[in-house]
Amino acid sequence: MQGCTHAPQAVVGRVYRPRKPRASALYQCAARHAPDLRASGRFGRRVEENVIGRFLACGDPQHGFARIYCDQCRYACILAFSCKARYFCPSCHQKRVLAYGEWVEANVLAPVPHRQYVFTLPRLLRPIFARRRTLLGRLCNIVERLFARFYASARPGARPGIILFVQTFGDLVNFNPHIHVLATDGAFDPDGGFAGLPPIPRKLIEPWFGAEVLSLLRREGLVSETLAGRMLAWRHTGFSAHNGVRVRAKDAAGRRRLAQYMLRAPFSLEKMSYDLKSETVIYRSRMHKTLKRNFQIMHGADWLAQLCAHIPDRFEHLVRYAGWYSNRSRGKRTRMEAQPAEVTTREVDAREAARVRSTWARLIHKVYEVDPLECPRCKSPMRVIALIDDKAVIRKILSHLGLWAPQTAAGRGPGPPVTDPPRPAAPILTYHAVPDIA
Numbered sequence: 001m002q003g004c005t006h007a008p009q010a011v012v013g014r015v016y017r018p019r020k021p022r023a024s025a026l027y028q029c030a031a032r033h034a035p036d037l038r039a040s041g042r043f044g045r046r047v048e049e050n051v052i053g054r055f056l057a058c059g060d061p062q063h064g065f066a067r068i069y070c071d072q073c074r075y076a077c078i079l080a081f082s083c084k085a086r087y088f089c090p091s092c093h094q095k096r097v098l099a100y101g102e103w104v105e106a107n108v109l110a111p112v113p114h115r116q117y118v119f120t121l122p123r124l125l126r127p128i129f130a131r132r133r134t135l136l137g138r139l140c141n142i143v144e145r146l147f148a149r150f151y152a153s154a155r156p157g158a159r160p161g162i163i164l165f166v167q168t169f170g171d172l173v174n175f176n177p178h179i180h181v182l183a184t185d186g187a188f189d190p191d192g193g194f195a196g197l198p199p200i201p202r203k204l205i206e207p208w209f210g211a212e213v214l215s216l217l218r219r220e221g222l223v224s225e226t227l228a229g230r231m232l233a234w235r236h237t238g239f240s241a242h243n244g245v246r247v248r249a250k251d252a253a254g255r256r257r258l259a260q261y262m263l264r265a266p267f268s269l270e271k272m273s274y275d276l277k278s279e280t281v282i283y284r285s286r287m288h289k290t291l292k293r294n295f296q297i298m299h300g301a302d303w304l305a306q307l308c309a310h311i312p313d314r315f316e317h318l319v320r321y322a323g324w325y326s327n328r329s330r331g332k333r334t335r336m337e338a339q340p341a342e343v344t345t346r347e348v349d350a351r352e353a354a355r356v357r358s359t360w361a362r363l364i365h366k367v368y369e370v371d372p373l374e375c376p377r378c379k380s381p382m383r384v385i386a387l388i389d390d391k392a393v394i395r396k397i398l399s400h401l402g403l404w405a406p407q408t409a410a411g412r413g414p415g416p417p418v419t420d421p422p423r424p425a426a427p428i429l430t431y432h433a434v435p436d437i438a
């Protein structure tokens with residue numbers, strides 16, 4: 001909390017600022033090098049430049065905020081908007097990850113044993129997926145078919161519940177596309193009964209997965225017949241499918257953690273440092289098998305370009321639900337369960353809203369260790385009284401509070417704002433619910 005001062009009507013004005021966005025190594029690096037990438041045409045896609053622009057404005061009241069107010073004690077403060085950038089903004093993505101764990105456990109996962117499968121590709125083929133991101137979805141289709149096929153042969157008529165997560169990164173944030181699968185360790189019969197089954201053996205899935213992927217790339221004209229044949233004949237094809245991690249039926253926390261792990265961001269802010277003088281990033285992580293080192297040193301611009309490769313396209317889904325967990329199956333079950341209770345829509349909405357509100361509050365508390373909508377003075381719930389995104393008004397209010405400090409290029413002293421991000425259609429608060437991730 002800072003900037004305590006008196007606002008009109010004897011109401012105290014403050015900024016709720018749980019973190020200092022401009023102080024992070026990523027902010028410094030992005031603010032310094034985004035203009036370089038733009039000038040040298042290194043933003044491969046429009047979405048990359050857009051996301052970085054939004055990230056640089058995230059949590060910064062100079063770019064807009066909500067005014068929140070306590071009816072009980074007339075305490076007021078402002079709450080900066082967040083960027084919601086997936087797989088880039090550490091703060092926004094982490095909120096998404098935390099909320100997702102809660103949401104998926106409450107709404108999707110059944111209390112049965114689960115298993116993690118990880119499907120990886122040979123190094124030779126990985127760059128193809130960076131150039132053609134739509135193939136990542138096709139990769140998911142292959143894995144989905146594989147599960148359907150093997151479970152159908154093990155128990156005809158039964159279906160496993162599976163969630164597929166695309167990850168495009170390795171430990172050193174290199175481009176390494178792979179699929180994580182959170183699958184029920186068994187399958188559901190049509191009547192809803194669950195039958196525990198042994199895991200699909202790696203010896204069975206790996207060759208099948210490899211052959212399907214190569215066949216897809218051959219059909220797309222991205223790999224020659226000869227190369228595909230040669231790769232399949234290799235002793236170590238590079239196609240692998242790990243299946244070693246299992247979570248017991250009663251371990252709800254374990255399921256949640258696994259889902260969160262699968263949705264995690266490409267990189268961790270704690271592992272990154274940036275030296276402004278030499279414009280160098282050091283990233284410390286786990287030992288990389290091929291590079292034989294546990295760190296990465298890069299020029300800031302190269303590092304930023306590498307991070308950009310992990311930003312999904314605007315409507316690209318990196319999480320998919322299939323089998324018993326498919327949106328269709330879940331919708332059908334929800335409708336069947338809702339019928340006998342005979343609750344009106346209005347009642348359900350109110351209850352649902354209350355549940356979501358309490359989930360949000362809990363999550364916000366987890367992230368910031370404080371609830372921005374709880375009055376810090378009297379602990380009553382506060383409410384949003386205005387959303388401010390007009391530049392002139394922002395300046396007027398922040399100047400009044402003594403908080404007007406427009407963004408400048410990191411380390412380059414005062415100057416014009418580093419970036420002028422596109423204004424979102426609807427202003428966003430620094431917290432959000434997550435079901436839109438599905």
Ligand SMILES: [Zn+2]
Pocket residue numbers: 055058059082083084085089090091092093
């Ligand atoms: Zn953000």
Ligand SMILES: [Zn+2]
Pocket residue numbers: 070071072073074075375376377378379380
């Ligand atoms: Zn109050």
